Amino acid sequence: MEMKQLEAFVAVVQHNSFSKAADMIYLSQPTISAHISSLEDELGAQLLIRSTKAVYPTQTGKDLFHRAKNILALRDEAISSVNGVDQELSGEISILASTVPAQFLLPEIITAFQKQYPHIVFHVHQADSLQVVEGLLGYRYDFGIVGTSVNSRRLITVPFYRDTLVMIVPQSMIVNKEEIYRDLPAFLRQQPFVMRGDGSGTRMEMEQLLHKQGISVQNLNIVAYFQDTQSILSAVSQGMGVSFVSKVAATVYEKIGQIKVYDLEQQAFARQLHLVFKKELVLSPVQKLFVTYLENYFTS
Structure with missing residues (x-):
């Protein structure tokens, strides 16, 4: 051999x-x-x-x-x-990531990484958080990135980014901030709500965080389910209803004036994004380099 x-x-x-x-x-x-x-x-x-x-x-x-x-x-x-290890190091890295990191974080991270290590090629694939975990346990991907906690003895998780879920509403909606902060459950029950589909890390984290605030998803007036964050942002910007999304995802739509963003209690609506890989995986120098880079990227 x-x-x-x-x-x-x-x-x-x-x-x-x-x-x-x-x-x-x-x-x-x-x-x-x-x-x-x-x-x-x-x-x-x-x-x-x-x-x-x-x-x-x-x-x-x-x-x-x-x-x-x-x-x-x-x-x-x-x-x-x-x-x-130097800038001539070459190789490939395959990543299966959930929506928010795939669409809103990895493009920035990989661009910065490749300025230092231009000969490393990335293959980025997107799935919801549950599919990421299932796919990672297969054979095609080196790493997974998810927006919810992972319970598997076969996987190692590395937290690398503290994300915040924020409430988004249409730009045209007139909102009383005091009303939101005083009684969030009452406000949400009165609004049409746009929900993420099953399997999403954002959906799972949102349900847990809302539960801590005394809000049951069953009591929301859900008008539509979408499978990705981009569709939810578009739906809210069109006036369909209100929702919760990652703060990093909402930033672009807020800057161009298509939605309003309400950052509620940060501790209550915070979550960690995790890099995930198999325990039995022996990391190559290229893979080790990326893991270290990712761990330090948002702290430097």
């Missing part, structure tokens, strides 16, 4: 494609195929299921994938310990 074989195998699984894998590790497609075939012959097991549309690992392939990634990470760590 050779490193080139493992590199080819990992690349094919990550990209579900022989051709994409060939492009990413700068080998020809026939060479990639030859590496996979020789690896399967050596192990005496089928590692990949080849279809007309994509390539998927068998169960044996999935088991090997995790071990192969760790072997390659240890190799890279050994090389890095000798050569040191």
Whole structure:
């Protein structure tokens, strides 16, 4: 078993494609195929299921994938310990993130990161928080980012950003601030409410935070459910109703005058965003670099 074989195998699984894998590790497609075939012959097991549309690992392939990634990470760590980490460090990082970090935080973070490390390529995918956790336990993604707490013995969570949920209302709505702060439950029961769909970290955190304020979701006048924050912001800006969203997401719409934002008691409506990865994952130098960078990004 050779490193080139493992590199080819990992690349094919990550990209579900022989051709994409060939492009990413700068080998020809026939060479990639030859590496996979020789690896399967050596192990005496089928590692990949080849279809007309994509390539998927068998169960044996999935088991090997995790071990192969760790072997390659240890190799890279050994090389890095000798050569040191510098701006020439290259590699890929795949992230499955929930809506708010995917749309409103990662573009800023990755842009700043790549100014220092321009040869590291990111693959960012979006899903709701529950799907992020499920997807991360599979084989395709290095990291997950979620807006709610994660309870899994198989995952490590790293808090990196303190977010605040704020109430948003249409710009045209005339609101008595004193009324909101004096009796929030009464105010919300009188308004049409735009709700996030099931599975969202924002939805789960919002329900818990509202419950602490004595507000039951069942007593809200919910007029629509949307699966992403951008749609909720648009719906509220059109006058559909009121809602709660991440403060970082509301900022742009507030600046252009499409919504009004009410930052309620920050302690009561605060939450942590978490970077999540599998416990058994041996972090490569590139991955370690990103984790450290993310931990320090909002504190520097």
